Amino acid sequence: MTATGIQPSLPETSQPILQARNLVKTFGRVVGLDGVSLDLYPGEVLAVIGDNGAGKSTLIKCLTGAEIPDSGELKIAGQAVHFKRPQDARAHGIETVYQNLAVSPALDVASNLFLGREERLPGPLGSLLRMLDTKGMRRKAKAELTRLGISTLQDVTVPVENLSGGQRQAVAVARAAAFGSKVVVLDEPTAALGVRESNQVLQLVKDLRDRGLPVILISHNMPHVFDVADRIHIQRLGKCAATITPLSHSMTDAVAIMTGAATA
Amino acid sequence: MTEQQTAGPPAVRKTDLAEEFLDRSTPLSRIRNILHRYPAMSPAIVLLLAVIVFGILNDRFLRPENLSLITQQVAVIGTLAIAQTLIILTAGIDLSVGAVMVLASMVVAQTAVNNGVPAILALLAGLAVALVAGALNGFLVTKLKLPPFIVTLGTLNIFIALTLLYSNGATVRGSKMPDLLTWTGTTFPIGGVRISIGVVMMLLLYGVVAFILGKTAWGRHVYAVGDDKEAARLAGIPVNRVLMSVYLAAGAVLAAGAWIQIGRTNAASPNAGVDLNLDSITAVVIGGTSLFGGRGSIWGSLLGALIVGVFRNGLSLAGLDVLYQTLAVGVLVIAAVSIDQWIRKVKS
Numbered sequence: 001m002t003a004t005g006i007q008p009s010l011p012e013t014s015q016p017i018l019q020a021r022n023l024v025k026t027f028g029r030v031v032g033l034d035g036v037s038l039d040l041y042p043g044e045v046l047a048v049i050g051d052n053g054a055g056k057s058t059l060i061k062c063l064t065g066a067e068i069p070d071s072g073e074l075k076i077a078g079q080a081v082h083f084k085r086p087q088d089a090r091a092h093g094i095e096t097v098y099q100n101l102a103v104s105p106a107l108d109v110a111s112n113l114f115l116g117r118e119e120r121l122p123g124p125l126g127s128l129l130r131m132l133d134t135k136g137m138r139r140k141a142k143a144e145l146t147r148l149g150i151s152t153l154q155d156v157t158v159p160v161e162n163l164s165g166g167q168r169q170a171v172a173v174a175r176a177a178a179f180g181s182k183v184v185v186l187d188e189p190t191a192a193l194g195v196r197e198s199n200q201v202l203q204l205v206k207d208l209r210d211r212g213l214p215v216i217l218i219s220h221n222m223p224h225v226f227d228v229a230d231r232i233h234i235q236r237l238g239k240c241a242a243t244i245t246p247l248s249h250s251m252t253d254a255v256a257i258m259t260g261a262a263t264a
Numbered sequence: 265m266t267e268q269q270t271a272g273p274p275a276v277r278k279t280d281l282a283e284e285f286l287d288r289s290t291p292l293s294r295i296r297n298i299l300h301r302y303p304a305m306s307p308a309i310v311l312l313l314a315v316i317v318f319g320i321l322n323d324r325f326l327r328p329e330n331l332s333l334i335t336q337q338v339a340v341i342g343t344l345a346i347a348q349t350l351i352i353l354t355a356g357i358d359l360s361v362g363a364v365m366v367l368a369s370m371v372v373a374q375t376a377v378n379n380g381v382p383a384i385l386a387l388l389a390g391l392a393v394a395l396v397a398g399a400l401n402g403f404l405v406t407k408l409k410l411p412p413f414i415v416t417l418g419t420l421n422i423f424i425a426l427t428l429l430y431s432n433g434a435t436v437r438g439s440k441m442p443d444l445l446t447w448t449g450t451t452f453p454i455g456g457v458r459i460s461i462g463v464v465m466m467l468l469l470y471g472v473v474a475f476i477l478g479k480t481a482w483g484r485h486v487y488a489v490g491d492d493k494e495a496a497r498l499a500g501i502p503v504n505r506v507l508m509s510v511y512l513a514a515g516a517v518l519a520a521g522a523w524i525q526i527g528r529t530n531a532a533s534p535n536a537g538v539d540l541n542l543d544s545i546t547a548v549v550i551g552g553t554s555l556f557g558g559r560g561s562i563w564g565s566l567l568g569a570l571i572v573g574v575f576r577n578g579l580s581l582a583g584l585d586v587l588y589q590t591l592a593v594g595v596l597v598i599a600a601v602s603i604d605q606w607i608r609k610v611k612s
Binding site: 066086087090098104105106111115116118120129134 | 480
């Protein structure tokens with residue numbers, strides 16, 4: 001977090017990179033989101049916390065195109081966008097790591113990094129025969145991992161199922177952060193990890209922010225949230241109960257707001 | 265390991281035990297890891313053993329005439345196994361492959377012979393019917409979200425009934441057909457073994473499908489969808505479009521299978537393909553493709569089809585009754601699935 005000179009010291013003075021206004025999403029009679037707004041500024045980690053069923057996952061799915069909100073609007077860098085599929089969000093630079101680890105176990109690390117955006121060979125081999133540039137993708141995968149400072153993945157040809165939980169998470173995070181994305185969304189990235197592996201992932205989150213990449217982090221783990229977040233968005237009963245910072249509020253305050261025992 | 269053993273003062277022994285306990289790579293699990301990495305390996309070994317054993321049991325087995333017979337018998341099952349592999353890779357199963365192939369072959373034969381349609385158009389009509397059949401399966405699986413097993417169990421019966429209704433249960437003989445339709449049955453010698461055009465077509469199809477599965481994004485998406493559908497969707501793969509295209513591709517392969525079948529039997533019979541369904545699934549499973557999807561190789565299915573052909577042929581040469589061949593194939597399937605389950609337990 002040494003000053004890079006690119007980021008303004010107060011994020012609120014700059015334009016939000018991602019803006020959500022009054023998102024509503026219902027599932028039959030169940031109201032998942034009841035008019036939620038959210039701002040994400042460049043170079044910050046915004047944590048989203050909330051009890052089970054508070055609408056965290058639904059909010060994230062609406063931001064990332066996995067669900068289509070019933071109403072409300074989304075803006076990226078001030079421009080209105082409508083996501084119908086995850087690819088749409090991706091095309092706008094929003095990359096997501098889902099809780100259930102959206103990696104394909106039997107495919108290798110490089111294939112997973114490029115899953116859904118494979119690159120073809122140049123020339124007629126690629127355009128006519130549609131051949132994949134396997135070597136090129138492996139080379140780029142390696143370069144991206146080095147650039148992101150992920151040292152736990154040495155061999156990009158190993159099937160993901162042979163990796164540990166922390167390494168799989170690293171693959172998922174690397175996929176999200178690589179290839180010029182604008183926003184990285186992490187859904188419970190440390191939920192299934194041990195202490196050491198959690199710390200690695202949290203360090204990775206800080207590294208991403210230090211490179212100017214804004215991160216939305218969904219987590220149940222208060223120490224983790226207070227460790228990395230710049231601001232904290234608290235969901236309660238489908239609404240945003242408050243947006244606080246680790247400096248203005250304590251963990252106890254956050255839990256109290258989350259459970260409805262207090263207001264911000 | 266060896267270092268620790270040479271270091272061997274008694275005090276170190278205790279940690280040795282602990283490390284041995286932690287190091288779980290027994291020779292067996294190492295074999296398992298290799299088989300896991302190369303799914304076509306185990307069928308290749310089985311095929312080699314089968315050929316050696318049957319060759320010893322009966323010296324006629326390895327004669328060129330017999331090998332010609334085996335390859336020609338394998339041509340149809342091998343082609344169906346291509347379609348079956350594509351679908352099983354997506355964690356589906358297609359019980360209707362044989363029925364679709366027979367329906368297509370009846371359409372080809374009848375339109376050419378009874379309706380006097382030019383042979384090439386008759387083949388295209390067969391292709392169209394097979395594509396429609398594949399599209400129907402694909403539609404029911406992707407849009408109505410029905411399990412492929414149930415969908416194809418239903419369409420299996422529908423296609424059988426349609427075939428019988430359409431053909432009135434009558435076989436169309438090859439002698440009446442245009443030469444193009446029976447062309448797949450013509451043979452040429454390679455070193456004494458007579459290879460039919462149908463076998464060449466099957467091998468070409470394997471080459472094409474292997475290329476597509478291994479070298480294109482579509483192929484990788486087929487594996488990803490079968491491996492973990494939700495993960496594939498979240499990665500931005502249009503899962504339903506991939507599934508639909510797989511069922512269509514399977515239909516196209518089955519149309520080729522219909523052509524090969526007409527050449528092989530020199531006839532189109534509505535009752536020909538009943539046992540082909542299970543034989544094709546057997547070939548794929550023996551070939552090391554996982555019934556749970558996302559794992560397997562198309563070449564394994566060719567080996568699987570060869571194993572089925574070699575077993576049936578070898579057992580009958582050894583003088584065993586047809587019933588024992590069926591029994592042997594049944595045992596093979598169960599053994600293959602058990603091995604698949606065992607291999608899938610790999611964890612590092």
